[in-house]
Amino acid sequence: MPNPLTRTGNNRKEYAMTDVFKGSFTQQESIPEEGIAAAVEVMRSGRLHRYNLVGDEVGETGLLEREFAAYTGARYALAVASGGYAMATALRAVGVRPGQKVLTNAFTLAPVPGAIASVGAVPVFVGVTEDLVIDLDDLEAKSDQADILMLSHMRGHLCDMERLMEICDRAGITVLEDCAHTMGAAWKGRASGRWGKVGCYSTQTYKHMNSGEGGFLVTDDDEIAARATMLSGSYMLYGRNGTVPPEEIFADVKYETPNVSGRMDHLRAAILRPQLARLDSQCAAWNARYRKVEEGLRGTPGLRLVERPEEERFVGSSIQFLLLDWDETAVGEVVARCLRRGVELKWFGGAEPVGFTSRYDSWRYAPSEPMPKSDRILKSILDMRLPLTFSLEDCALIARIIRAEVGAVWQGAQA
């Protein structure tokens, strides 16, 4: 008996129910050859520590900081050990104290509330909309509860940044941005990470540049930059950083700021510099893949895509769709059926934290009020990485598989 889903295709393969995807969702591209060569040179030199410099040499880490500052248009860039470290450092550098409340997204990854907790502060979660951005009405309602917002551009979705800044400016809230998924993205032409006081980035393997572990913090603020530099473990060698605030800014800062070691070394910086040089073309390659999957999923009954606003320049290194108001068994069935055909979907709303996913209510160190509107959305989010090792044909196949399996479960539920 012909399957109803195979009937309408003019291309037989397009609706075949048996195709299996063989690629790996965790396989990133290799490091560019120039990066490998530069890394080998650093290893040959034996001088891996960022302050192990000869004469007035800037070194790979300092050069990377200059290049990242130029790329983002920030006055200062500081290369550090991880994205989570960049966030904790930003919180410390703006003066967050133990016990202080910090607003943040309910839809984000564990290192975000983790960074807040690491400085002894207390996360206050703000809801998520069907467009997977922070709920600005909820933010407004909670704006009197804290004077810092750690804004996570989770999965690369940028909210209306003008409205967010208006709300925060009015309430005297300092905005810090978690740009782990938005390196290379912008809202109305202004780069993500450049709206708030500080932008934090990750160069961990699954982000837009890959040094295994690593991160950046960018800011235009002299004092924040000086404190972050001291915090990162510069000792009194801060003058050797790639971008350095004027000496007088350090007058008190250098005595008052604890050293919380989290530097980046030359080896990672050497790997990252050629990746930064080609970041924009990588972003274009991600978006081509994203659009391919999106196109293949569009119009699937029961499945909601997240429409990207015109103001947003995004980086489609992952894609999300919503199965809104599906019951949990059916969502679980979609995940299982796709997995059998080689397509790994992550279910952010699953009741138990699995792999990289978790829900705000699974972070028990940060008690939260129930958020029914957000829970409805979180429960419906399915997520998939789109590594650049996938071809456009791979992406089309992945979309066909999801379309067929969502369709099959949906039809079963209607029957």
Ligand SMILES: *Cc1c(COP(=O)(O)O)cnc(C)c1O
């Ligand atoms: C990966 C990630 C981070 C933290 O980056 P690390 O470099 O792994 O510490 C922060 N926020 C989000 C949303 C992330 O995905």
